[in-house]
Amino acid sequence: MTLRRDGILDAAVALADERGLDAVSMRTVAERVGVTPMALYPHVGSKAALLDGMLDRTVGQLSGAAPTPAGAPWRQVMRGLGYAARAMVTAHPWAAELVFSRPALTEGSVRTVDLIYRSLLDAGVPEREVPRLERLVSTMVIGFAVSEALGRFGYEDHSVRASRGVLADGPLPGFGRLAGVLGEPVDWDAEFNADLDDLELLVEAVARRGLLGD
Amino acid sequence: MTLRRDGILDAAVALADERGLDAVSMRTVAERVGVTPMALYPHVGSKAALLDGMLDRTVGQLSGAAPTPAGAPWRQVMRGLGYAARAMVTAHPWAAELVFSRPALTEGSVRTVDLIYRSLLDAGVPEREVPRLERLVSTMVIGFAVSEALGRFGYEDHSVRASRGVLADGPLPGFGRLAGVLGEPVDWDAEFNADLDDLELLVEAVARRGLLGD
DNA sequence: ACCTGAACACCGTTCAAGT
DNA sequence: ACCTGAACACCGTTCAAGT
Numbered sequence A, B: 001m002t003l004r005r006d007g008i009l010d011a012a013v014a015l016a017d018e019r020g021l022d023a024v025s026m027r028t029v030a031e032r033v034g035v036t037p038m039a040l041y042p043h044v045g046s047k048a049a050l051l052d053g054m055l056d057r058t059v060g061q062l063s064g065a066a067p068t069p070a071g072a073p074w075r076q077v078m079r080g081l082g083y084a085a086r087a088m089v090t091a092h093p094w095a096a097e098l099v100f101s102r103p104a105l106t107e108g109s110v111r112t113v114d115l116i117y118r119s120l121l122d123a124g125v126p127e128r129e130v131p132r133l134e135r136l137v138s139t140m141v142i143g144f145a146v147s148e149a150l151g152r153f154g155y156e157d158h159s160v161r162a163s164r165g166v167l168a169d170g171p172l173p174g175f176g177r178l179a180g181v182l183g184e185p186v187d188w189d190a191e192f193n194a195d196l197d198d199l200e201l202l203v204e205a206v207a208r209r210g211l212l213g214d
Numbered sequence C, D: 001a002c003c004t005g006a007a008c009a010c011c012g013t014t015c016a017a018g019t
Helices: A002-019 A026-033 A037-044 A047-057 A059-065 A074-091 A107-122 A127-150 A158-163 A173-177 A188-213 B002-019 B026-033 B037-044 B047-057 B059-065 B074-091 B107-122 B127-150 B158-163 B173-177 B188-213
Strands: none
Touching (some): A002 A037, A026 A037, A037 A047, A047 A059, A059 A107, A107 B173, A127 A188, A173 B107, B002 B047, B037 B047, B059 B107, B074 B107, B107 B127, B127 B188
């Protein structure tokens, strides 16, 4: 039975990769498996459960996908996870539409959270602050990857980005002062790297604060 | 014609507030307006454009909703926007399902971005770093609000949160060390405040780095 | 135990027709 | 110029029936 379920999830993920999340329906998945739509229900439960399964197959397996050796220093572990998360969402953009809406309750997600917990503890963050910082770090990384994948940053062309600060009643002051910088194209790899640098800096600052306060 | 469009958006937003985003269809909105589904099309274009309009009505009006005086110091402006964003998503949880997928291109969103640009410039962040930091700050704030609204943090009950680190092959090391802390309930208002504190700290650090480097 | 087929109550959108 | 009504090609899911 789990064999059948795996095959169904494989088909659904492949379909989403090829034709987007909207192309994934009980009917199209069933057709790909070679079966009637209703035959899926005993194995996957519902459409919602199917989507959860697809998410677990991809983003849920992050802790296994990050190529970091066992006893690696915390910086390396965190960066490894960050890169792996961004690569995962780039490879499966449909996952971006789902990550924020489903709690990280599967075994795979829990393993990833545990990895981040250990990294933060290694970095010297006080226990009391670790769960919050885990949520902050993962929200930041997932948020960036999702924004990039779904187009929230609107980075199709940077000329629009510079000019959109000009409204009917003249240019907005902030956009005006940044006109030069906004005219240049953005290197998104470099930006993600700089964000990870800043997150490291933040983790260190919280760790230092913990040393002084306690 | 814009009168009609406003009425349609009002109806759609009210419907989403009352019965969720899934209850918003061209048919249900039309019924509420007292018209045939097809009569909506000349005014809103399509279902996707209707959703964009709804988003602009709510999250798009943030810069106007944040109750911050004109010449306020940058910390106050950023915090005001942060609180307003979280309150907006709490009041309209359906907006959480849309924010990440649509680029911030409307006049309202651009005004909000401009406010953040000015705050970061006031804080002393070098021009070159301002756009990136705007994206980092807004991704963080929106990411937190969305995670909270859509349940990614899984905060229904914290006993589950503590116990889910225990898998078939024993407890995970990070969860184990944090067992005490994870058993306590989370104060989400306090967490959001602490995150804003840390963002301020980060902005200051980047500003300081800019002073030294240049 | 597992799968099928018909049916129900929905979708967004096109198109020809009305006033 | 604005709206209607019928229709098309889809959805997820229930339920009774088949083997």
